[in-house]
Amino acid sequence: KAGVTQTPRYLIKTRGQQVTLSCSPISGHRSVSWYQQTPGQGLQFLFEYFSETQRNKGNFPGRFSGRQFSNSRSEMNVSTLELGDSALYLCASSLVGTGAAEQFFGPGTRLTVL
Amino acid sequence: AQSVTQLDSHVSVSEGTPVLLRCNYSSSYSPSLFWYVQHPNKGLQLLLKYTSAATLVKGINGFEAEFKKSETSFHLTKPSAHMSDAAEYFCVVRGEYNFNKFYFGSGTKLNVKP
Numbered sequence: 001k002a003g004v005t006q007t008p009r010y011l012i013k014t015r016g017q018q019v020t021l022s023c024s025p026i027s028g029h030r031s032v033s034w035y036q037q038t039p040g041q042g043l044q045f046l047f048e049y050f051s052e053t054q055r056n057k058g059n060f061p062g063r064f065s066g067r068q069f070s071n072s073r074s075e076m077n078v079s080t081l082e083l084g085d086s087a088l089y090l091c092a093s094s095l096v097g098t099g100a101a102e103q104f105f106g107p108g109t110r111l112t113v114l
Numbered sequence: 115a116q117s118v119t120q121l122d123s124h125v126s127v128s129e130g131t132p133v134l135l136r137c138n139y140s141s142s143y144s145p146s147l148f149w150y151v152q153h154p155n156k157g158l159q160l161l162l163k164y165t166s167a168a169t170l171v172k173g174i175n176g177f178e179a180e181f182k183k184s185e186t187s188f189h190l191t192k193p194s195a196h197m198s199d200a201a202e203y204f205c206v207v208r209g210e211y212n213f214n215k216f217y218f219g220s221g222t223k224l225n226v227k228p
Contacts (some may be wrong), residue, residue, distance in 0.1 A: 001150060004157075031214050043204065043218045055217050090157055096214065102148055105157035 001026060006091050006107035012112045018079040021109045025072050025093030032074040033103065034066060037088040046089075049074055050096060078111075086113045116141055118207050120219035128227045134186040135222045137205035140186065146208035148187045149179055150215075153201045161203075164188060175199070200226045 004069045013019050025032050033056075034046040037045040045058040049068035072093075078085055088110050092103035121136040139145060144166045150158040160175025170183045179190045188205060202221045209215035 033214075033216070034133075035218075042220050045215070048214055052212065056212065088155075092158075094214070101162050102163050105159070107157045108155075108181075110155070 002106050004091055004093050005039075005091075006106040009107065009113075010110045011062050012114065014114050015079050015081055015083060018077060019081060019111060020075055020077045021089055021111075023074045023076075023093075023106060024092030025074070025091075026104055029093035029095050029104070030072050031094045032068060032072065033088040033092045033094075033098045034074070034076050035092065036060075037090060037108070038086070043090075046076065081113045082108060083113050085111065087091050087111060115206055116145075116210055116217050118205050119204075120205050120221050120222050123153050123220065124223045124225065126176065128193045129197055130194050132163060133190070133195045133224065135190040135197065135203050135205075135224065137188045137190065137219060138186050139188060139205070139207045141207060141210055143210060144182040145210065147179075148180065148206040148208075149173065149177070149188075149190050150204045150206060152204065152221075157206065158219065160201040161190070175219050195224075195226045197226050200224055 007022045031050045033048040036044045048056040051114045052068045063079045068074045077078045090108045093104045095101045119138045119141045122128040144168050145162040149161040152158045162171045162179050164171050164181045172178045179194045202223045203222050
């Protein structure tokens with residue numbers, strides 16, 4: 001079974017631009033979560049989607065948004081980029097319905113904002 | 115509110131000596147607990163998980179963890195460190211009321227000296 005894939009792996013943008021990151025979960029996984037990881041703040045939860053609906057949301061400004069498609073693939077968008085948005089963005093998928101199911105992580109997208 | 119506390123931000127051991135990474139959690143019931151490892155510039159990989167079966171859980175690469183409810187702890191151990199174990203380790207608890215939310219510790223960076 002293929003793992004979680006994220007594209008692109010690396011991105012360089014300038015302040016004020018917007019960016020879209022993509023995540024394809026493991027086949028059959030319907031829950032997709034996004035995390036931001038920085039050296040200063042560690043791993044922070046952005047949001048979680050299930051069946052095209054956002055069910056959980058972290059404490060991030062409205063510039064951060066996401067969506068999920070009917071095939072469970074997910075995208076996240078960051079508008080009006082700031083220098084502080086430079087981070088590793090991780091996507092994780094899990095099998096919903098079993099209380100013990102763990103999350104499987106993709107390799108991440110490294111975003112650099114100049 | 116649920117939380118996870120990793121008691122050491124950095125741990126340094128010599129190759130061949132035991133590893134102990136400490137984790138305490140807060141939860142009013144018997145939670146699902148996980149340990150993940152992250153090598154530099156990589157995604158997170160599941161080491162092991164506790165799901166209310168045996169309290170001593172064996173994972174990959176010789177790691178194991180013991181769930182102690184009375185101490186609300188889930189410490190990660192390995193009898194003999196290898197250079198390839200150098201990485202960052204995260205302790206994670208699954209949401210008590212929201213199974214699709216995961217709470218991450220701040221991480222412990224393990225350094226292995228030759």
